Amino acid sequence: MSDRANTLAIETKGLVKTFGKTRAVDGVDLAVPAGTVYGVLGPNGAGKTTAVRVLATLTRPDGGEARVFGHDVVREADTVRSKVSLTGQYASVDEDLTGLENLILLGRLIGHRKAAAKRRAEQLLDAFGLTEAAGRQVKKYSGGMRRRVDIAASIIRTPEVLFLDEPTTGLDPRSRNQVWDIVRIIVAQGTTVLLTTQYLDEADNLAGRIAVIDHGKVIAEGTPGELKASVGSGSVHVRLRDAGQRGEAERVLSANLSLGVNLEADPVALTARVDGNGGGAAEQASLALAALARSGITVDEFSLGQPSLDEVFLALTDHPATDDAEKEAVA
Structure with a gap:
């Protein structure tokens, strides 16, 4: 890479993009260090894809500034x-072409000679575990295989910044883990990755820093910790x-702990946040469990741990990160 590794790969200040009366991106500030995975976390409709399209020069912003390695995305788009x-x-x-044909075609389009394009295609297919499927049409690939060949197509020429927009949506757990491994390899080779996702575990596993975005605004930013x-x-x-006791358990926990209680999808499960004030988190948890017992509520299992990113998002927004009631506008 020609740019110094200690510079910002991406920087935005007050970035705005509107569609009619909708402010899809509403004053977003980002600072993405080079050579890292930076997560942009939020539900459908939060503005993630629109922000990526602006940074990739596919959509012109309506306000603010955006730079990639110091280059303005409007004035220096090329x-x-x-x-x-x-x-x-x-x-x-192209789903009618084979995996190998797709990658050779893209290599030729960016200027490689035929032999060099074939070598690069074979190298990527091998690295992504697709050599055995190289001669099959992409339409016969599984979802995970399609995703891998799509990412391979994005790095025929190694980019300085790779935008991954919800790369594992709809994939099974095994395929998701394969994509995660690919992302780690790409970053280890020096590429900066901006990852948008609505999966909190994905951001937790991959990103060094995360911006939580909702309704076009960054509402929190920092490391996962x-x-x-x-x-x-x-x-x-x-x-x-007893699932019938969950309502009473929620009341007891709310009365004994200073932070919120979240009802899980499991009808017998609850999660309560502990702030640790007035005693350690473990002591507060013990007192809350004792209160449940005094109320005649039987607890089969309990554990004390660090809050999850799911709880972070719920605390910040009052709705879960997988809420897809809104659909994001894109140009």
């Missing part, structure tokens, strides 16, 4: 395009024997 690559939410390769610490020093996870 320079920015030479440094970035984008893998969107849906596969962009900093974000978790911001909503309390601990979290009590409780599973009851």
Whole structure:
């Protein structure tokens, strides 16, 4: 890479993009260190994809500034395009071609001679575990295989910045882990990755820093540990024997702990946040469990741990990160 590794790969100040009366991106400030994975976390409709399209020069902003390695995305769009690559939410390769044919074609389009394009294609197929499928049409690939070949297509020429827009949506756990491994390899080779996702575990596993975005605004930013610490020093996870007692358990926990109680999808499970004030988190959790017992509520399982990013998002927004009631506007 020609740019120094200690510079900012991406910087935005007051970035705005509107669609009619909707402010899809509403004053977003980002500072993404080079050579890292930076997560942009939020539900559908939060403004993540729109922000990526602005940074990739696919959409002009309506206000604010955005730079990639110091180059303005509007005034120096050609320079920015030479440094970035984008893998969107849906596969962009030709499904009627084989995996090998797709990658050779893209290599030729960016200027490689035929032999060099074939060597690069074979190298990427091998690195992504697709050599055996190289001669099959992409439409016969599994979802995970399509995603891998799509990411491979994005790095035919190694970019300085790779935008991954919800790269694992709809994938099974094994395929998601394969994509995560690929992202780690890409970053280890020096590329900066801006990852948008609505999966909190994905951001937790991959990103060194995370911006939480909702309704077009950044509502929190920091390392995963900093974000978790911001909503309390601990979290009590409780599973009851009787689902009919969950309402009473919620009342008891709310009365004995200073922070919120979250009802899990499991009908016998609750999670309560502990701030640690007035005693340690473990002591507060013990007192809360004793209160449940005094109320005649039987607890089959409990654990005390650090808050999850799910709890962080719920505390910040009052709704879960997987809420997809809104659909994001894109140009």
